[in-house]
Amino acid sequence: xxxxxxxxxxxxxxxxxxxxxxxxxxxxxxxxxxxxxxxxxxxxxxxxxxxxxxxxxxxxxxxxxxxxxxxxxxxxxxxxxxxxxxxxxxxxxxxxxxxxxxxxxxxxxxxxxxxxxxxxxxxxxxxxxxxxxxxxxxxxxxxxxxxxxxxxxxxxxxxxxxxxxxxxxxxxxxxxxxxxxxxxxxxxxxxxxxxxxxxxxxxxxxxxxxxxxxxxxxxxxxx
Amino acid sequence: xxxxxxxxxxxxxxxxxxxxxxxxxxxxxxxxxxxxxxxxxxxxxxxxxxxxxxxxxxxxxxxxxxxxxxxxxxxxxxxxxxxxxxxxxxxxxxxxxxxxxxxxxxxxxxxxxxxxxxxxxxxxxxxxxxxxxxxxx
Numbered sequence: 476x477x478x479x480x481x482x483x484x485x486x487x488x489x490x491x492x493x494x495x496x497x498x499x500x501x502x503x504x505x506x507x508x509x510x511x512x513x514x515x516x517x518x519x520x521x522x523x524x525x526x527x528x529x530x531x532x533x534x535x536x537x538x539x540x541x542x543x544x545x546x547x548x549x550x551x552x553x554x555x556x557x558x559x560x561x562x563x564x565x566x567x568x569x570x571x572x573x574x575x576x577x578x579x580x581x582x583x584x585x586x587x588x589x590x591x592x593x594x595x596x597x598x599x600x601x602x603x604x605x606x607x608x609x610x611x612x613x614x615x616x617x618x619x620x621x622x623x624x625x626x627x628x629x630x631x632x633x634x635x636x637x638x639x640x641x642x643x644x645x646x647x648x649x650x651x652x653x654x655x656x657x658x659x660x661x662x663x664x665x666x667x668x669x670x671x672x673x674x675x676x677x678x679x680x681x682x683x684x685x686x687x688x689x690x691x692x693x694x695x696x697x698x
Numbered sequence: 699x700x701x702x703x704x705x706x707x708x709x710x711x712x713x714x715x716x717x718x719x720x721x722x723x724x725x726x727x728x729x730x731x732x733x734x735x736x737x738x739x740x741x742x743x744x745x746x747x748x749x750x751x752x753x754x755x756x757x758x759x760x761x762x763x764x765x766x767x768x769x770x771x772x773x774x775x776x777x778x779x780x781x782x783x784x785x786x787x788x789x790x791x792x793x794x795x796x797x798x799x800x801x802x803x804x805x806x807x808x809x810x811x812x813x814x815x816x817x818x819x820x821x822x823x824x825x826x827x828x829x830x831x832x833x834x835x
Contacts, residue, residue, distance in 0.1 A: 532804065
Protein backbone atom coordinates (compact mmCIF):
# COMPACT_ATOMS: atom_id res chain seq x y z
CA UNK A 476 0.00 0.00 0.00
CA UNK A 477 1.01 3.61 -0.44
CA UNK A 478 0.93 5.44 2.89
CA UNK A 479 1.52 9.15 3.46
CA UNK A 480 2.55 10.19 6.97
CA UNK A 481 2.35 13.83 8.08
CA UNK A 482 4.78 14.71 10.86
CA UNK A 483 8.23 13.19 11.35
CA UNK A 484 8.50 13.42 15.12
CA UNK A 485 9.23 10.26 17.10
CA UNK A 486 5.81 8.73 16.39
CA UNK A 487 5.93 9.51 12.67
CA UNK A 488 9.51 8.33 12.20
CA UNK A 489 9.11 4.98 13.98
CA UNK A 490 5.78 4.41 12.27
CA UNK A 491 7.47 5.04 8.91
CA UNK A 492 10.20 2.56 9.77
CA UNK A 493 7.79 -0.20 10.82
CA UNK A 494 5.46 0.29 7.85
CA UNK A 495 8.39 0.37 5.44
CA UNK A 496 9.73 -2.85 6.94
CA UNK A 497 6.25 -4.26 6.45
CA UNK A 498 6.72 -3.75 2.72
CA UNK A 499 4.67 -0.59 2.25
CA UNK A 500 5.62 2.41 0.16
CA UNK A 501 5.97 5.41 2.45
CA UNK A 502 6.15 9.17 2.03
CA UNK A 503 6.64 11.46 5.03
CA UNK A 504 5.86 15.18 5.09
CA UNK A 505 7.65 17.35 7.66
CA UNK A 506 8.05 21.10 7.93
CA UNK A 507 10.95 21.24 10.38
CA UNK A 508 14.37 20.67 8.79
CA UNK A 509 15.85 19.59 12.14
CA UNK A 510 13.43 16.70 12.40
CA UNK A 511 14.06 15.49 8.85
CA UNK A 512 17.62 14.40 9.64
CA UNK A 513 16.73 12.22 12.61
CA UNK A 514 13.63 10.88 10.81
CA UNK A 515 15.81 9.71 7.89
CA UNK A 516 18.07 7.95 10.36
CA UNK A 517 15.28 6.26 12.31
CA UNK A 518 13.10 5.28 9.37
CA UNK A 519 15.80 4.26 6.90
CA UNK A 520 13.82 5.96 4.14
CA UNK A 521 15.44 7.41 1.01
CA UNK A 522 15.91 11.20 1.00
CA UNK A 523 13.30 11.48 -1.71
CA UNK A 524 10.66 9.82 0.51
CA UNK A 525 10.65 12.76 2.92
CA UNK A 526 9.13 15.97 1.67
CA UNK A 527 9.71 19.26 3.41
CA UNK A 528 6.61 21.39 3.72
CA UNK A 529 3.34 22.08 5.48
CA UNK A 530 1.43 18.80 5.44
CA UNK A 531 -1.91 20.57 5.61
CA UNK A 532 -1.21 22.58 2.45
CA UNK A 533 -2.81 21.11 -0.67
CA UNK A 534 0.20 21.85 -2.90
CA UNK A 535 2.53 19.96 -0.56
CA UNK A 536 0.14 17.04 -0.31
CA UNK A 537 -0.06 16.92 -4.09
CA UNK A 538 3.73 16.75 -4.29
CA UNK A 539 3.63 13.80 -1.88
CA UNK A 540 1.39 11.98 -4.34
CA UNK A 541 -1.60 12.05 -2.02
CA UNK A 542 -4.02 11.23 -4.86
CA UNK A 543 -2.70 7.68 -5.10
CA UNK A 544 -2.37 7.18 -1.33
CA UNK A 545 -4.38 4.38 0.26
CA UNK A 546 -3.95 5.74 3.78
CA UNK A 547 -3.04 9.08 5.35
CA UNK A 548 -1.65 9.08 8.89
CA UNK A 549 -1.23 12.41 10.71
CA UNK A 550 1.10 12.51 13.71
CA UNK A 551 1.89 16.18 14.35
CA UNK A 552 1.68 17.79 17.79
CA UNK A 553 -1.05 20.17 16.61
CA UNK A 554 -4.55 18.73 16.43
CA UNK A 555 -5.80 21.48 14.11
CA UNK A 556 -3.08 20.64 11.57
CA UNK A 557 -3.83 16.92 11.81
CA UNK A 558 -7.53 17.60 11.24
CA UNK A 559 -6.95 19.91 8.25
CA UNK A 560 -4.69 17.31 6.55
CA UNK A 561 -7.22 14.53 7.11
CA UNK A 562 -10.08 16.66 5.80
CA UNK A 563 -8.16 17.67 2.67
CA UNK A 564 -7.13 14.06 2.05
CA UNK A 565 -10.70 12.82 2.37
CA UNK A 566 -12.64 15.58 0.69
CA UNK A 567 -10.29 16.90 -1.99
CA UNK A 568 -7.98 13.98 -2.80
CA UNK A 569 -10.33 11.05 -2.20
CA UNK A 570 -8.07 9.16 0.21
CA UNK A 571 -9.98 6.18 1.56
CA UNK A 572 -8.67 5.95 5.07
CA UNK A 573 -7.41 8.65 7.41
CA UNK A 574 -5.82 7.92 10.77
CA UNK A 575 -4.84 10.64 13.22
CA UNK A 576 -2.98 11.05 16.44
CA UNK A 577 -4.91 13.23 18.91
CA UNK A 578 -2.96 15.36 21.35
CA UNK A 579 -5.85 16.84 23.33
CA UNK A 580 -8.44 14.18 24.21
CA UNK A 581 -11.30 16.72 24.01
CA UNK A 582 -10.76 16.92 20.25
CA UNK A 583 -11.61 13.27 19.69
CA UNK A 584 -15.35 13.97 19.34
CA UNK A 585 -14.93 16.57 16.62
CA UNK A 586 -12.42 14.39 14.71
CA UNK A 587 -14.85 11.49 14.72
CA UNK A 588 -17.77 13.72 13.70
CA UNK A 589 -15.79 15.15 10.80
CA UNK A 590 -14.94 11.83 9.23
CA UNK A 591 -11.45 10.99 10.44
CA UNK A 592 -11.62 7.18 10.34
CA UNK A 593 -9.40 6.23 13.24
CA UNK A 594 -8.17 8.36 16.12
CA UNK A 595 -5.42 7.43 18.54
CA UNK A 596 -5.01 9.45 21.72
CA UNK A 597 -1.43 10.29 22.60
CA UNK A 598 -2.16 10.00 26.32
CA UNK A 599 -3.73 6.61 25.72
CA UNK A 600 -0.68 5.41 23.79
CA UNK A 601 1.48 6.36 26.72
CA UNK A 602 -0.84 4.76 29.27
CA UNK A 603 -0.97 1.55 27.27
CA UNK A 604 2.79 1.52 27.12
CA UNK A 605 3.11 2.01 30.87
CA UNK A 606 0.47 -0.60 31.60
CA UNK A 607 2.24 -3.12 29.40
CA UNK A 608 5.48 -2.46 31.26
CA UNK A 609 3.87 -2.61 34.68
CA UNK A 610 2.08 -5.84 33.92
CA UNK A 611 4.79 -8.03 35.44
CA UNK A 612 2.69 -11.17 35.45
CA UNK A 613 3.09 -11.70 31.73
CA UNK A 614 4.59 -10.23 28.61
CA UNK A 615 1.17 -9.25 27.30
CA UNK A 616 1.04 -6.53 24.65
CA UNK A 617 -1.93 -4.20 24.32
CA UNK A 618 -3.18 -2.32 21.29
CA UNK A 619 -6.12 0.08 21.67
CA UNK A 620 -8.81 0.21 19.01
CA UNK A 621 -11.74 2.59 18.42
CA UNK A 622 -14.77 2.24 20.67
CA UNK A 623 -13.07 0.95 23.80
CA UNK A 624 -11.86 -2.29 22.28
CA UNK A 625 -8.37 -3.58 22.51
CA UNK A 626 -6.26 -6.33 21.05
CA UNK A 627 -4.09 -8.26 23.49
CA UNK A 628 -1.28 -10.61 22.56
CA UNK A 629 0.08 -12.83 25.34
CA UNK A 630 2.18 -15.96 25.61
CA UNK A 631 0.71 -18.85 27.55
CA UNK A 632 3.00 -19.52 30.52
CA UNK A 633 3.96 -23.06 31.56
CA UNK A 634 2.00 -22.77 34.75
CA UNK A 635 -1.28 -21.71 33.15
CA UNK A 636 -4.32 -23.80 33.91
CA UNK A 637 -5.47 -23.69 30.29
CA UNK A 638 -2.44 -25.57 28.95
CA UNK A 639 -3.74 -28.67 27.20
CA UNK A 640 -7.34 -27.38 27.06
CA UNK A 641 -9.31 -27.32 23.84
CA UNK A 642 -10.60 -23.90 22.69
CA UNK A 643 -14.14 -25.15 23.21
CA UNK A 644 -13.35 -25.72 26.91
CA UNK A 645 -11.99 -22.25 27.62
CA UNK A 646 -14.40 -19.72 29.06
CA UNK A 647 -13.70 -16.17 27.97
CA UNK A 648 -15.30 -12.89 29.15
CA UNK A 649 -18.27 -11.71 27.01
CA UNK A 650 -17.54 -9.87 23.72
CA UNK A 651 -14.16 -11.54 23.49
CA UNK A 652 -12.84 -13.26 20.37
CA UNK A 653 -9.65 -15.22 19.83
CA UNK A 654 -8.16 -13.65 16.71
CA UNK A 655 -5.20 -15.96 16.17
CA UNK A 656 -2.85 -18.36 17.86
CA UNK A 657 0.79 -18.71 16.87
CA UNK A 658 2.45 -21.86 18.16
CA UNK A 659 5.94 -22.01 19.71
CA UNK A 660 7.16 -23.15 16.25
CA UNK A 661 6.06 -19.80 14.82
CA UNK A 662 3.23 -21.35 12.79
CA UNK A 663 -0.39 -20.29 12.94
CA UNK A 664 -2.88 -22.72 14.52
CA UNK A 665 -6.46 -23.04 13.31
CA UNK A 666 -9.11 -21.28 15.40
CA UNK A 667 -11.29 -24.36 15.84
CA UNK A 668 -13.06 -25.91 18.85
CA UNK A 669 -10.68 -28.90 18.90
CA UNK A 670 -7.44 -26.84 18.77
CA UNK A 671 -5.47 -27.34 21.98
CA UNK A 672 -3.57 -24.64 23.84
CA UNK A 673 0.10 -25.47 24.36
CA UNK A 674 2.87 -23.89 26.42
CA UNK A 675 4.26 -20.67 24.86
CA UNK A 676 1.44 -20.31 22.33
CA UNK A 677 1.04 -16.64 21.43
CA UNK A 678 -2.68 -15.97 21.79
CA UNK A 679 -4.13 -12.78 20.32
CA UNK A 680 -7.58 -11.76 21.48
CA UNK A 681 -9.98 -8.91 20.83
CA UNK A 682 -11.91 -7.71 23.87
CA UNK A 683 -13.47 -4.70 25.58
CA UNK A 684 -10.86 -2.53 27.32
CA UNK A 685 -12.43 -2.93 30.75
CA UNK A 686 -12.18 -6.72 30.43
CA UNK A 687 -8.47 -6.82 29.64
CA UNK A 688 -7.57 -7.73 33.21
CA UNK A 689 -10.23 -10.43 33.50
CA UNK A 690 -9.16 -11.93 30.20
CA UNK A 691 -5.50 -12.08 31.17
CA UNK A 692 -6.55 -13.64 34.46
CA UNK A 693 -8.48 -16.42 32.71
CA UNK A 694 -5.63 -17.17 30.29
CA UNK A 695 -2.75 -17.03 32.76
CA UNK A 696 -4.19 -18.14 36.08
CA UNK A 697 -2.60 -21.16 37.66
CA UNK A 698 -5.88 -22.49 38.98
CA UNK B 699 -27.54 39.26 18.70
CA UNK B 700 -24.96 37.38 20.72
CA UNK B 701 -21.67 37.36 18.84
CA UNK B 702 -18.43 35.56 19.70
CA UNK B 703 -15.25 36.43 17.79
CA UNK B 704 -12.10 34.29 18.03
CA UNK B 705 -8.85 36.13 17.28
CA UNK B 706 -8.15 39.76 18.05
CA UNK B 707 -5.77 40.57 15.22
CA UNK B 708 -6.42 43.51 12.91
CA UNK B 709 -9.37 41.77 11.24
CA UNK B 710 -10.96 40.60 14.51
CA UNK B 711 -10.52 43.99 16.20
CA UNK B 712 -11.97 45.74 13.15
CA UNK B 713 -15.03 43.46 13.06
CA UNK B 714 -15.61 43.84 16.81
CA UNK B 715 -15.41 47.65 16.67
CA UNK B 716 -17.68 47.92 13.62
CA UNK B 717 -20.26 45.61 15.17
CA UNK B 718 -20.20 47.53 18.46
CA UNK B 719 -20.62 50.82 16.53
CA UNK B 720 -23.47 49.50 14.41
CA UNK B 721 -25.83 48.60 17.24
CA UNK B 722 -26.13 48.72 21.01
CA UNK B 723 -28.16 45.51 20.98
CA UNK B 724 -25.29 43.23 20.07
CA UNK B 725 -23.65 41.37 22.88
CA UNK B 726 -20.09 40.91 21.67
CA UNK B 727 -17.20 38.93 23.16
CA UNK B 728 -13.77 38.65 21.56
CA UNK B 729 -11.45 35.84 22.63
CA UNK B 730 -7.67 35.75 22.20
CA UNK B 731 -4.88 33.93 24.04
CA UNK B 732 -2.68 37.03 24.04
CA UNK B 733 -4.01 39.87 26.28
CA UNK B 734 -1.75 42.32 24.38
CA UNK B 735 -3.82 41.75 21.24
CA UNK B 736 -6.72 43.69 22.80
CA UNK B 737 -4.64 46.88 22.40
CA UNK B 738 -5.93 46.88 18.83
CA UNK B 739 -9.43 47.63 20.18
CA UNK B 740 -10.64 51.16 20.94
CA UNK B 741 -10.15 51.94 24.62
CA UNK B 742 -13.85 52.03 25.54
CA UNK B 743 -14.29 48.48 24.22
CA UNK B 744 -11.08 47.18 25.74
CA UNK B 745 -12.30 48.08 29.22
CA UNK B 746 -15.96 47.24 28.67
CA UNK B 747 -17.11 44.50 31.03
CA UNK B 748 -17.20 41.07 29.31
CA UNK B 749 -16.10 42.39 25.91
CA UNK B 750 -12.69 40.70 25.96
CA UNK B 751 -11.81 37.20 27.12
CA UNK B 752 -8.29 35.81 27.43
CA UNK B 753 -8.36 32.18 26.30
CA UNK B 754 -7.85 29.62 23.56
CA UNK B 755 -10.46 29.94 20.80
CA UNK B 756 -10.13 26.27 19.90
CA UNK B 757 -10.56 24.88 23.43
CA UNK B 758 -14.02 23.58 24.37
CA UNK B 759 -13.63 24.82 27.93
CA UNK B 760 -12.57 28.36 27.01
CA UNK B 761 -15.23 28.63 24.32
CA UNK B 762 -17.86 27.63 26.88
CA UNK B 763 -16.60 30.12 29.45
CA UNK B 764 -16.63 32.81 26.77
CA UNK B 765 -20.33 31.99 26.24
CA UNK B 766 -20.41 30.04 22.97
CA UNK B 767 -23.50 28.14 24.07
CA UNK B 768 -25.52 31.37 23.96
CA UNK B 769 -23.93 32.71 20.74
CA UNK B 770 -26.00 33.28 17.59
CA UNK B 771 -22.89 34.07 15.55
CA UNK B 772 -19.33 32.73 15.76
CA UNK B 773 -16.53 34.36 13.78
CA UNK B 774 -13.10 32.64 13.61
CA UNK B 775 -10.49 35.13 12.42
CA UNK B 776 -7.32 34.10 14.24
CA UNK B 777 -4.01 34.04 12.37
CA UNK B 778 -3.75 30.33 11.64
CA UNK B 779 -6.11 28.77 9.07
CA UNK B 780 -6.21 25.31 10.58
CA UNK B 781 -6.95 26.65 14.03
CA UNK B 782 -9.81 28.75 12.67
CA UNK B 783 -11.20 25.74 10.87
CA UNK B 784 -11.05 23.64 14.05
CA UNK B 785 -12.79 26.22 16.23
CA UNK B 786 -15.37 27.01 13.54
CA UNK B 787 -16.19 23.32 13.11
CA UNK B 788 -16.53 22.94 16.88
CA UNK B 789 -18.86 25.95 16.93
CA UNK B 790 -20.99 24.43 14.19
CA UNK B 791 -21.03 20.73 15.06
CA UNK B 792 -20.58 20.62 18.84
CA UNK B 793 -22.07 23.92 20.03
CA UNK B 794 -24.63 24.24 17.20
CA UNK B 795 -24.09 27.96 16.64
CA UNK B 796 -26.47 28.94 13.83
CA UNK B 797 -24.16 31.29 11.94
CA UNK B 798 -20.45 30.42 11.68
CA UNK B 799 -17.94 32.37 9.60
CA UNK B 800 -14.30 31.41 9.32
CA UNK B 801 -11.21 32.97 7.79
CA UNK B 802 -9.11 30.58 5.68
CA UNK B 803 -6.22 31.89 3.57
CA UNK B 804 -5.63 28.85 1.36
CA UNK B 805 -8.21 29.00 -1.48
CA UNK B 806 -8.33 25.18 -1.83
CA UNK B 807 -9.22 24.83 1.83
CA UNK B 808 -11.67 27.69 1.56
CA UNK B 809 -13.66 25.95 -1.13
CA UNK B 810 -13.50 22.65 0.74
CA UNK B 811 -14.81 24.16 3.98
CA UNK B 812 -17.59 25.88 2.03
CA UNK B 813 -18.58 22.50 0.61
CA UNK B 814 -18.53 21.13 4.15
CA UNK B 815 -21.03 23.77 5.22
CA UNK B 816 -18.80 26.39 6.80
CA UNK B 817 -18.97 29.95 5.62
CA UNK B 818 -15.26 30.30 4.81
CA UNK B 819 -13.70 33.56 3.62
CA UNK B 820 -10.28 33.85 2.03
CA UNK B 821 -8.49 37.20 2.47
CA UNK B 822 -6.06 35.94 -0.18
CA UNK B 823 -8.80 35.65 -2.77
CA UNK B 824 -10.57 38.90 -1.90
CA UNK B 825 -7.33 40.89 -1.89
CA UNK B 826 -6.32 39.40 -5.24
CA UNK B 827 -9.75 40.18 -6.68
CA UNK B 828 -9.61 43.77 -5.42
CA UNK B 829 -6.12 44.29 -6.84
CA UNK B 830 -7.19 42.87 -10.20
CA UNK B 831 -10.16 45.22 -10.24
CA UNK B 832 -7.91 48.19 -9.41
CA UNK B 833 -5.47 47.27 -12.17
CA UNK B 834 -8.14 46.88 -14.83
CA UNK B 835 -9.10 50.56 -14.29
